[in-house]
Amino acid sequence: MALPTADQTLTADTFLAGIWRENPVFVMLLGMCPVLAVTNTVQNSLAMGLATTFVLLASSGLVSLLRHLIPKPVRIAAYIIIIASFVTVVDYAIQAISLDLYNQLGAFIQLIVANCMILGRAESYASRHGFIQTQVNSLGMGLGFTLALLCLGGVRELLGAGSLLGYPLLGSSFEPWVVMLLPPGGFFVLGAWLLLFAWLRERRDQRAIAAATHSATAAHP
């Protein structure tokens, strides 16, 4: 498929899209499972975010380099195999670096394979763009994903254990909300973040409408 040349340019938006406007978690709701499952502490969130970012960068880079060689009918299978290879690398690397962390994250490191965000990037971006552009975009997406994990992990650890990164912050009189560390807490905190963003978006839209009607009445009194 021939693409317009404008699509191949590298702009700040290539990088920033993933962090805010197309944030994989808060806007596109992709890769929800690790987002909810491992974000009970900030440390786990950070490790998961970085591991996912590495797999995303490596696999989309390779997909981008091989994009003219992979036949269309088997492309999804090819992408999955590429992703699975890099996840195996990450799996063994984390096991070697910190067995403690590995045990806490459990099967969710291997389950990065099934993160639809990574396959989605390979299919919708890496297979159509050059290497450098893909890397920049993937880095943005990966950082956006990590940021979202930290948003959840921060709130859940603060409310659930009264600490951040293991340092107690709220003092001994604070009664921890244990539910935040348990599965329901993940759903509630993510739901609350989405509510906040929906509210901000609606307020912005209303202001835009109000400004438009105001300028319209000013022009035609």
Add this chain to the structure above:
Amino acid sequence: MHPDSLSFIFLNAFLINNFVLALFLGICPFLGVSGKLSTAASMGVATAFVMLVSSLCAWGINALLQLLDLEFLRLICYIAVIASAVQLVEMILKKFAPAIFRSLGIFLPLITTNCAILGLALFQTFKEYNLLQSLIYSLGAGAGFVLAIVLMAGLREKLELADLPSVSRGAAMSLMLAGILSLSFMGFAGLGSGH
């Protein structure tokens, strides 16, 4: 109940450690396809079937890989098996139930990236289940997935009629609902731990 007994394995996967509500596996279809009760039910059954097939294949592959001492290839083999099983379900549905095939749409091929299925294969490997135990485990997990997605779809159909503020419509409300469901499923924790 003994933790290795078949009835405990089933109950554990079905209710106590429900794949969706306690282990957070398979959230994408759980939120994406739970808008209508009938679609949700067929999605649940299709996923449960893929679980069954891929769990049995995964057991065979794991035995083979252990024999050849090639365990680092496990993940790659599992995902390839799951992708083929999804393809199989897709062909069967297209031939025998085209209506269901159309209503599931894009979510059918996406079963491949449903982490509940890969998770099932990995968990049964970690727990070193034998063939019969794996079979029961996958049946329990499949039934648990159907239960969760059908409950969710029922709740969301009721919610359509409720008068919600416009901000909370959509994903945020679904997540809150899932949270409440998950909270109630925590009541099953401890089931089977007494003697």
